[in-house]
Amino acid sequence: MAAIVVAHAASFGDTGGPQEGCFLMKFYSFTGLSLGLVVIALPAAAQDALSAAEAAKIFGARENILDASISPDGTKVAFVIPGPGQSTVVQMLDLVKKTNMPVNSADGNPMSLQWCNWASNARLVCQLYGVSGVNYQTMMGYSRLLAMNADGSSAMPLASQNRRDSYAQISDGYVLDWGNGSSNKILIARNYVPGKGHGLSGGTQQLEGLGVDLLDTETAKVERVESPDSAAGLYLTDGLGKVRIMSTDEGVRKLGESRGIITYRYRPTGSSEWKAFGTYSRITEVGAIPVGVDGEKDVAYVLNKLDGRRALYRVSLDGKMKTELVFAHPQVDVSGVARTGRQGRIVGARYTTDIGQISYFDPAYEEMMDYLHTTLKSTPLIRIVDSNGDGTKHIVYASSDTDAGRYLLFDQATKKMQPLGRSRPDLTGLSLGTMKAVSYKAADGTLVPGYLTTPPGMEGKKVPAIVMPHGGPASRDTWNFDWMVQFFVSRGYAVLQPNFRGSSGYGDNWFKDNGFKSWKIAISDVNDAGRWLVSQGIADPEKLAIVGWSYGGYAALQANVLDPNLYKAVVAIAPVTDFGALKDDARQFTSSRVVQAYIGEGPHISEGSPARNAAAFKAPVLMFHGDKDINVDIDQARLMDRQLKGAGKSSELIVYPKIDHQLRDSTVREDMLAKSDAFLTKALKR
CATH class of the missing domain: 2.40.128 (Lipocalin)
Known part of the structure; x- marks a missing residue:
């Protein structure tokens, strides 16, 4: 430690200098924390137009x-x-x-x-x-x-x-x-x-x-x-101090390697005996996943498929295992349960349309949340961060697409709210781009959802534009504040974030065989996002770029293999570049067999790997990677850089020492944004 x-x-204290064994705390910015402290806004001139350096510093800063x-x-x-x-x-x-x-x-x-x-x-x-x-x-x-x-x-x-x-x-x-x-x-x-x-x-x-x-x-x-x-991997309690469900992976116990089959057991009320609850396959996604236990009702909540989408079910723990549907959504998956208080009392089912939502089955809690949404209308993304012991005081986080968020202390009895601090106080007074939910037609006619953010006052004009595919691939974008999107919008770019096929949350039909096996569908959807920006008159076709992180970095690179003429510049942060190498990287872990099955075998290993198709590239490439990245091996970026240069293409790789996948360092993020902006400005001839 x-x-x-x-x-x-x-x-x-005010001793005139740092104490031994601690930081010089006056170097920290505590202006975002309230209780008599004042949030310092930017000078008026900075609010009108940020320089590239100012924008990179402000948007690259970690949340306060x-x-x-x-x-x-x-x-x-x-x-x-x-x-x-x-x-x-x-x-x-x-x-x-x-x-x-x-x-x-x-x-x-x-x-x-x-x-x-x-x-x-x-x-x-x-x-x-x-x-x-x-x-x-x-x-x-x-x-x-x-x-x-x-x-x-x-x-x-x-x-x-x-x-x-x-x-x-x-x-x-x-x-x-x-x-x-x-x-x-x-x-x-x-x-x-x-x-x-x-x-x-x-x-x-x-x-x-x-x-x-x-x-x-x-x-x-x-x-x-x-x-x-x-072989144990998970324990779930009932919020009352009793362990009621556990999971094991018998492959790990017997063979030292997971076979992807998770076995769940449960304890009936008042019993010390474990009984069979069910199994779940991490490879086929067949079976129920326990996500919580309500000790007072003596039930477990599980996620299981209904019509190809995850739904929430309630299972009795009295030995009978009576199962009933609690909530299902016709378009999207249920992602889990909503909890409240120190005991994690379950109050609803979570799901995401354009924003994260909750279907409540606790009327009193729903009434409180309705009050918060009515009171904080300008920041509709509201969540309870934590609550005190008796559940009368709550830390509330409220944000929107143009508001990075603020923390409030809500007294439920008096209905009073005390500001605790802003997530990004330096953005106070800045005009940010509004994010809009859009959809566009893919080449096969499928409507693909996404989010378009444009510079204020530039709607309807041909502007420089960026397609920004999300990471994952088992993930998706939502309507919210996004620091990287807003940085590029502040630099005059329109940004489109597509939830391409292969994104999670929309059910099996949308997820396909995941973004690796079905890479061609996923990347085609990404490229159709760029074509849509041009066809709608939003983007200047000569100033269209693609930027992505992790799997999004992979998508940014592979998009140029599929259509080398579409984008004029590529920025990839911590990208996957070779499917075969990705499978090899997993061999040292007990989950290797699961990863091998997820990525699969066949022609897509070569065809879907940008590092094996570097000769197709026309646009210049800029990559960033931390050398402490345990999500994606930095050798993936190094391989891509070598292959591009070997093929006579323009490539630059910037390595950040002692930095992980998320680039959790404000100075590093500032540098990444500043260098990306300079690269795009030059490549797009802005």
């Missing part, structure tokens, strides 16, 4: 608030906020004392804070994340849990790290139940490694696999709840 700096609030949680008694709010580089800080807002100060931090080398939540009014639990290893074959993302007092003192890891292999362990556990906040104890699923002690005592033991412990976050003492199982 060397990355964590334990410092009392007093260490950050990365996470927020409220104490059980509702008197304190803990924020995770960004510091310089990849560093992160725990910022504590005391609503009673009217103080707002940093209490702890992680330097990002190698670990950064992801979130913090409250075990009690006095004790916080935070998750840190980092990447170990020196190359893709040895690199692995891992997370660690840390407990500390509300003032940042008495920080300690919740699992010992006395073995050299502890960093190779992906996760030391995850929280199942937070309890009611009256004690410092939480229910946690944790990984046991033979010979590795747990808690502060260290020591050795021979247990292996995922088990469940009741853990005291102040003393690190544990009580065994479920013995570790080497």
Whole structure:
């Protein structure tokens, strides 16, 4: 835990300089956090027209608030906020004392804070994340849990790290139940490694696999709840402290490799015996996936297919396993359940049309959300981030396509809202591009949905334009604020984000055989998005580019294999470039067989890989990649760069040392945006 700096609030006083062991906190921008602090807007001149450098800095900055949680008694709010580089800080807002100060931090080398939540009014639990290893074959993302007092003192890891292999362990556990906040104890699923002690005592033991412990976050003492199982992958509790469902992968147990079949078991009320619940295939997607348990109703909620789309069902846990349909949508998949409060009470079914929505089956909760939507009309994207112990105070996040979002403290009893801070305060006063839901015809006549964002005042004019396919491919874009889209819009581009076939959320017929096996359909849809921009008079055909990240980076490259004349410039961030290499990269993991089946075999491995078709390119290519990327091996970008240059094409690869797939560093994102803008300006002859 060397990355964590334990410092009392007093260490950050006006001493004239930094204290030993902590950052110079005055370098941080806390202007987005409220309680008597003023959000500083840009100068009027900057609001009218940002320079390229100003735009890259403002839009490339990480959100001012990365996470927020409220104490059980509702008197304190803990924020995770960004510091310089990849560093992160725990910022504590005391609503009673009217103080707002940093209490702890992680330097990002190698670990950064992801979130913090409250075990009690006095004790916080935070998750840190980092990447170990020196190359893709040895690199692995891992997370660690840390407990500390509300003032940042008495920080300690919740699992010992006395073995050299502890960093190779992906996760030391995850929280199942937070309890009611009256004690410092939480229910946690944790990984046991033979010979590795747990808690502060260290020591050795021979247990292996995922088990469940009741853990005291102040003393690190544990009580065994479920013995570790080497094949276990998931435990679900009922919100009342009882483990009711678990999953195992018997392929891992017997063969050391997943066969993609997940077996679920459940415990009937008052029983210690595990009974069969069902199976799910990660390869064929056949079967039910448990997503939550309601202990009071004694039921489990599961996702299962109905007419080719995922629907939400309720299954009784009394031994009879009576199953009933709860909610299904005629156009899109149900993605999961909506929860509220410390116990994670289930209140609705989640699904996404153009925006994320919830079908409620809790009338009181629905009434509260209706009130928030009525009150916050200008920011219709509203979600409850966290709630206090009795469910009367809520941290609310509200945003829109042109509002990056703000955090509010909502008192349900008094209906009062207190501002806590803006996600991106430096955007205050800027005129941003409005995002509109559109659809266009693909070559085979299929209507493809997408989102078009244009520079203010430039609607209906031929402007430089960008097609921006999403990552995944099992993902989709939605109507929301997008920092990269808005950066390019501020630079005068229209941006179209297509939800091409192969995108998830629209059911089996739209997903096809995924964006790898069905790459030609997916990429054809992407290219038809560019042609539509031109045909509608939105885009200047000589100033049309394509920009993508991850699978979107792959799509940006492969689009030029399918039609080398359509785009005049290509920007690909952390792209997949060779399907065969992608399959090889997976061979070191227990999920290798699942990945092999997902990508498949056949001519598409070669035909669908841009690195194997570099000779087709005409447009110049700019790529970015972090060398700590565990999602996509940086060698994919290096291979593409070599192949393009070997074919006599224009290519540049910019590598960011010690940076992961998400480029979680404001300076790096600023550099990526600035270089992309300069590249496009030159390539499109703007």
